[in-house]
Amino acid sequence: MPDPMTVASGVSAAGALVSAWQLRRRALRAEAEIQLLQAELAAERHAASHDPLTGLPNRRAFYRLAAALLTGAGGNPLIAVVLDLDDFKQVNDRYGHAAGDQVLISVAQRLAAFAGDNLVARLGGDEFAGLLVSPTVDRRWIEHASRRLCDALAAPIPLGSRTVQVTASVGLAPVHGPTQLAEALCRADAAMYQAKSVAAARPARQLVDTPHLAER
Incomplete structure (x- = not known):
């Protein structure tokens, strides 16, 4: 019969791994969203300062x-x-x-x-x-x-x-x-x-x- 302490320890370790994985996913998602926002902001700044037809500064x-x-x-x-x-x-x-x-x-x-x-x-x-x-x-x-x-x-x-x-x-x-x-x-x-x-x-x-x- 498995030792209850061992089982509890295994469950706790597995839970920690899942939590770490979820945190990692959230961090990656947040980083991707930040990069997307930065790209959109850069595109908006470029559009505000450049001619859309020729690409030259306005x-x-x-x-x-x-x-x-x-x-x-x-x-x-x-x-x-x-x-x-x-x-x-x-x-x-x-x-x-x-x-x-x-x-x-x-x-x-x-x-x-x-x-x-x-x-x-x-x-x-x-x-x-x-x-x-x-x-x-x-x-x-x-x-x-x-x-x-x-x-x-x-x-x-x-x-x-x-x-x-x-x-x-x-x-x-x-x-x-x-x-x-x-x-x-x-x-x-x-x-x-x-x-x-x-x-x-x-x-x-x-x-x-x-x-x-x-x-x-």
Whole structure:
């Protein structure tokens, strides 16, 4: 006949194991719930600070991140960039808003590639901005950078069975100090509109639409 003390001891040990197992399950469940909440919070923060179409920082995030960059620039020259697509309405009117979205995504990717590790953002619509570290604020360098950026943005963009080519007006202006971002963006915006008015004075611009070679 089993010793009652031994049986009681076995039951107690088994109960302790079950309790430990249950506590472990609860701890794992709580840890998973915390991780899920943290992921949801991170996603909400990202959504609040980024453009949902292009994934770039939005207007509010751009000004916040730019302010942080300006205070920690370490004396490096910074250039404010503003760009706006020319006659972007033609894309939406001719191909639809889905095609227009694809053009905006392509422009965002090209701007980000041009800027490298520098800050770029979509301010809204077809307007983008950036803050670039530059080796100099020489006018020649700014003009050269403007041409390079315009050329990069003007490369053909695939849209299904066709490609389109759009152009952008670009304005660049040096930022002279941590508190001068707004003033620099205004000057870059003015330079961008000047470039747009010069382009508008030329012969009428048409959206370049080319079938893929496979269709020819």
